[in-house]
Amino acid sequence: MTATRVLVLNSGSSSVKYQLLDMRDSSRLANGLVERIGEQSSRLRHTPLATGGGSREWTGPIADHDAALKAVAEELAKDGLGLDSPELAAIGHRVVHGGKHFTEPTVIDDAVLAEIERLIPVAPLHNPANLTGIRTATALRPDLPQVAVFDTAFHTTMPEAAARYAIDVETADAHRVRRYGFHGTSHAYVSRATAKLLGKAPEEVNVIVLHLGNGASASAVEKGRCVDTSMGLTPLEGLVMGTRSGDTDPAVIFHLARVGEMSIDEIDTLLNKKSGLIGLCGDNDMREIRRRIDEGDERAKLAFDIYIHRLKKYIGAYYAVLGHVDAVAFTAGVGENAAPVREAAVAGLGSLGLAVDDELNTVRGDEPRLISPAGARVAVAVVPTDEELEIATQTYALVKR
Ligand code: ADP
Numbered sequence: 001m002t003a004t005r006v007l008v009l010n011s012g013s014s015s016v017k018y019q020l021l022d023m024r025d026s027s028r029l030a031n032g033l034v035e036r037i038g039e040q041s042s043r044l045r046h047t048p049l050a051t052g053g054g055s056r057e058w059t060g061p062i063a064d065h066d067a068a069l070k071a072v073a074e075e076l077a078k079d080g081l082g083l084d085s086p087e088l089a090a091i092g093h094r095v096v097h098g099g100k101h102f103t104e105p106t107v108i109d110d111a112v113l114a115e116i117e118r119l120i121p122v123a124p125l126h127n128p129a130n131l132t133g134i135r136t137a138t139a140l141r142p143d144l145p146q147v148a149v150f151d152t153a154f155h156t157t158m159p160e161a162a163a164r165y166a167i168d169v170e171t172a173d174a175h176r177v178r179r180y181g182f183h184g185t186s187h188a189y190v191s192r193a194t195a196k197l198l199g200k201a202p203e204e205v206n207v208i209v210l211h212l213g214n215g216a217s218a219s220a221v222e223k224g225r226c227v228d229t230s231m232g233l234t235p236l237e238g239l240v241m242g243t244r245s246g247d248t249d250p251a252v253i254f255h256l257a258r259v260g261e262m263s264i265d266e267i268d269t270l271l272n273k274k275s276g277l278i279g280l281c282g283d284n285d286m287r288e289i290r291r292r293i294d295e296g297d298e299r300a301k302l303a304f305d306i307y308i309h310r311l312k313k314y315i316g317a318y319y320a321v322l323g324h325v326d327a328v329a330f331t332a333g334v335g336e337n338a339a340p341v342r343e344a345a346v347a348g349l350g351s352l353g354l355a356v357d358d359e360l361n362t363v364r365g366d367e368p369r370l371i372s373p374a375g376a377r378v379a380v381a382v383v384p385t386d387e388e389l390e391i392a393t394q395t396y397a398l399v400k401r
Helices: 065-078 110-118 127-140 153-157 169-174 184-197 251-258 264-273 276-281 286-294 298-322 332-337 339-346 358-362 387-399
Strands: 005-011 016-022 027-035 042-047 056-060 088-095 146-150 206-212 216-222 225-229 327-331 379-382
Touching (some): 005 127, 016 387, 065 127, 088 127, 088 387, 110 127, 127 146, 146 387, 153 184, 153 225, 184 206, 184 225, 184 327, 184 387, 206 298, 206 332, 251 264, 276 298, 286 332, 327 339, 339 358, 339 379
Parallel strands (some): 088 146, 327 379
Antiparallel strands (some): 005 016, 027 042, 042 056, 206 216
16 A cells, blocks of 8 residues: 555644645645643644544643644544554654755654754744654654654745845854744745746746735745745744734844843743734734724724835835746735735835736635736735645655655
8 A cells, every 4th residue: 555645743832733634636634733732721623624524622631742642643543544554654744943954854863853953042932842743753653754844944045145144254153143034835835836826837937925824924936946035033033923023123122121121031022922913902813903993993003004014115125136026925814814914015016016906806715816907017916825735745755655
């Protein structure tokens, strides 16, 4: 029997998201989520997509990632999709930080584990959780290839001019301070899907990808290769996000420390968790913000305007970086669903060839689609992202025999 299934695991510090795919036709067999690992009220939600059965939920204590993965394995086994199946070809892990080293998906061995561990200082929240997920899955199926797919890999093609901060080179290199970028799996998938939508090969087009979820990032993709992206050493840089500030003057930090007497940890929490849309107006869900704006709420309107202003600046910047742009693609929760964000982001950019057709922009759907007027110089598109499929595809390409 040929093994054609791939389990995709996205392990966070207190959660595990998973999806099981059959790579013969990229169909989803099951997906689910374990949340609040380590608490009394952990929750597992499992959806057996292959059998068409409804979701099953379970609440109770799940002590650690090991117990979480075993619970997932049990759920899968109930649908005849157990992890002991010979049809399982590999487990693909989302790994947030691959540094400069990992430019491609990589089969995990001890050396790879050690390198992911060495990167913990630049990804203190994410890489430890990813490592735990890998170790747990390896213990469960030691015979199976485990593949790491890095969020940073797609951005390793950035030229030094885009990847370096203008700070003392020795200091930067000693501490690996440079711009790595994140959401790379999504930027890779969406830029390719956009080329396909235009009927072109990825090497034939220049695309600006706007990944607008709770975390948000932009990238400039030239002929299939990333040449700039808005996130940097960490996912804090760049666009205004749900709870992150994005770009600020670094001196804001010195000022808050010296004058505001805040500790480094407090400022870290402020900029990562209490800023962005939630810091500006108390809400980080774009639906809620739009609802408040419709009711005349001034704070929500200002938060929206700041979000759009930053987005527009990045569209302009990446237009200049690329010189010629074939398409601007909106993706992720906000990008795929919030028509007013798309409309506002390109409003007034007609002289750059950018415009949105009001009617097309309000059409909803799960397929990639154009929202620019017919004959527009630059295509504006909505291209739903699919990070799990991309991780599974990259994983399977490495292990299939
Ligand atoms: P992440 O993967 O970063 O957690 P998502 O890509 O799932 O985030 O995006 C989540 C965000 O998408 C929500 O916080 C919300 O702002 C936005 N969103 C989701 N659905 C809609 C919608 N129908 N209209 C507007 N915004 C939406």
